[in-house]
Amino acid sequence: xxxxSPGIDDLDARLLLLLTDEPRLGxxxxxxxxxxxxxxxxxxxxxxxxxxxxTGFPPxxxxxxMGYGLTAFAVLEIAQGKRGEVATRLHAIPxxxxxxxxxxxGDLLVRMVAQxxxxxxxxIDRVVNVEWVRRTSTSIxxxxxxxxxxxxxxxxxxxxxx
Amino acid sequence: xxxxSPGIDDLDARLLLLLTDEPRLGxxxxxxxxxxxxxxxxxxxxxxxxxxxxTGFPPxxxxxxMGYGLTAFAVLEIAQGKRGEVATRLHAIPxxxxxxxxxxxGDLLVRMVAQxxxxxxxxIDRVVNVEWVRRTSTSIxxxxxxxxxxxxxxxxxxxxxx
DNA sequence: GGCAAACTGAACACTCTGCTCAGGGAGGGG
DNA sequence: CCCCTCCCTGAGCAGAGTGTTCAGTTTGCC
Numbered sequence: 013x014x015x016x017s018p019g020i021d022d023l024d025a026r027l028l029l030l031l032t033d034e035p036r037l038g039x040x041x042x043x044x045x046x047x048x049x050x051x052x053x054x055x056x057x058x059x060x061x062x063x064x065x066x067t068g069f070p071p072x073x074x075x076x077x078m079g080y081g082l083t084a085f086a087v088l089e090i091a092q093g094k095r096g097e098v099a100t101r102l103h104a105i106p107x108x109x110x111x112x113x114x115x116x117x118g119d120l121l122v123r124m125v126a127q128x129x130x131x132x133x134x135x136i137d138r139v140v141n142v143e144w145v146r147r148t149s150t151s152i153x154x155x156x157x158x159x160x161x162x163x164x165x166x167x168x169x170x171x172x173x174x
Numbered sequence: 175x176x177x178x179s180p181g182i183d184d185l186d187a188r189l190l191l192l193l194t195d196e197p198r199l200g201x202x203x204x205x206x207x208x209x210x211x212x213x214x215x216x217x218x219x220x221x222x223x224x225x226x227x228x229t230g231f232p233p234x235x236x237x238x239x240m241g242y243g244l245t246a247f248a249v250l251e252i253a254q255g256k257r258g259e260v261a262t263r264l265h266a267i268p269x270x271x272x273x274x275x276x277x278x279x280g281d282l283l284v285r286m287v288a289q290x291x292x293x294x295x296x297x298i299d300r301v302v303n304v305e306w307v308r309r310t311s312t313s314i315x316x317x318x319x320x321x322x323x324x325x326x327x328x329x330x331x332x333x334x335x336x
Numbered sequence: 337g338g339c340a341a342a343c344t345g346a347a348c349a350c351t352c353t354g355c356t357c358a359g360g361g362a363g364g365g366g
Numbered sequence: 367c368c369c370c371t372c373c374c375t376g377a378g379c380a381g382a383g384t385g386t387t388c389a390g391t392t393t394g395c396c
Contacts, residue, residue: 019240019241020240028233028235031232031233032232032233032235035230035231035232035233036230036231038351038352038353039352039353039354040351040352040353041352048374048375049374049375049376050352050353050375050376051355051374051375051376052373052374052375054353054354055373055374063239064236064239065235065236065239065240066233066234066235066236067234067235067236068197068198068233068234069197069198069231069232069233069234070193070194070197070231070232070234071190071193071194071197071228071230071231072228072229072230072231072232073190073194073227073228073229073324073328074226074227074228074229075324075327077225077226077227078181078182078227078327078331079181080327083274085274085276085283095319096319099319099320102319102320103319103320105326106326106327106329106330107326107327108320108326109320109322109323109324110318110320110321110322110323111318111319111320112245112247112315112316112317112318112319113315113316113317113318113319114247114313114314114315114316115313115314115316116311116312116313116314117311117313118313120319121247121313121315125327149278149279150278151276151277151278151279151280151283152276152277152278153274153275153276153283154274154275154276154277155274155275156272156273156274156275157257157258157261157264157265157273157274157275157282158261158264158265158270158271158272158273159272160271160272160322161271161272162235162237162271164267164268164269164270165237165240165242165268165269165287166235167268168268169240200382200383200384201383201384201385202382202383202384203383210343210344211343211344211345212344212345212383212384213343213344213345213386214342214343214344216384216385216386217342217343
């Protein structure tokens with residue numbers, strides 16, 4: 013056990029890849045597909061979430077199908093030292109789906125969704141009117157050429173250690 | 175059944191909320207917690223993914239725990255009419271985890287990850303050197319005050335129709 | 337009043353799960 | 367060279383959950 017905190021090995025990666033493609037698979041079925049014993053898969057999954065790599069199997073909800081067809085991004089420039097305060101206020105806005113603190117021109121990058129143009133207007137207003145937000149720049153997502161993905165990194169992990 | 179394609183009802187929302195909090199729950203356990211029959215939960219889940227609302231239960235992989243501790247965003251301005259081409263090329267870069275086409279100053283918003291500063295340098299170079307990319311603006315994510323979330327919207331759906 | 341849709345509760349056979357155990361390499365240290 | 371530890375294997379067991387089907391009840395609409 014020289015040093016194993018970082019990184020995952022070949023079998024781990026193949027397991028995650030398999031689960032990425034077919035999340036509903038049970039432990040037994042995984043073991044069959046990977047050609048290993050059931051206990052091994054069980055042990056690997058235990059280890060992966062003990063290490064925090066596999067944090068769970070959250071349901072993937074398609075916001076567009078739920079009626080939230082619009083996505084927009086806003087870059088906020090905020091008053092010195094008020095990042096925490098602003099984040100808290102953004103937290104209270106349901107349509108705000110993600111916030112990152114960044115270096116560079118803006119201070120916060122916000123992703124939000126809305127049901128239609130009027131709704132988006134309302135959401136954006138609410139975001140830019142948050143206290144201590146000084147300047148904002150908003151853009152609407154027209155399409156998503158690459159949806160959130162992890163697969164390529166897992167594939168590389170397979171080749172590296174396989 | 176006046177109009178039901180968009181939106182979800184109270185029970186749907188409570189089900190999704192439950193699964194959001196405890197993704198590992200089986201159908202039977204869900205039915206117990208929601209106080210409905212097992213068949214109902216089964217029917218709801220079927221309908222939700224037939225409608226495309228519930229797209230699956232992908233494994234949540236923590237990239238930081240996998241060694242990719244750095245996240246960066248880049249806004250790309252690209253040559254007229256080359257969005258598709260650029261997207262294809264970005265697709266080939268494993269560290270590129272997400273791309274949106276946007277209105278506004280830039281044309282593409284790119285999210286990428288890296289293992290360390292040197293690695294990030296390499297990734298950014300690779301992204302900005304993609305053909306037809308004219309101008310770029312990159313920023314590093316220092317923290318993520320609000321990680322990707324859907325919960326608040328589900329909670330509202332519960333209150334609205336409940 | 338009657339119909340269609342949805343929910344209930346029960347039953348069936350089947351499969352998977354969590355857990356435990358003994359045994360078999362592979363690698364490191366003495 | 368042997369020993370010890372770690373990991374994987376393959377097997378077994380009781381218990382629980384799964385998919386599926388069914389008839390009966392409730393609900394809302396025409």
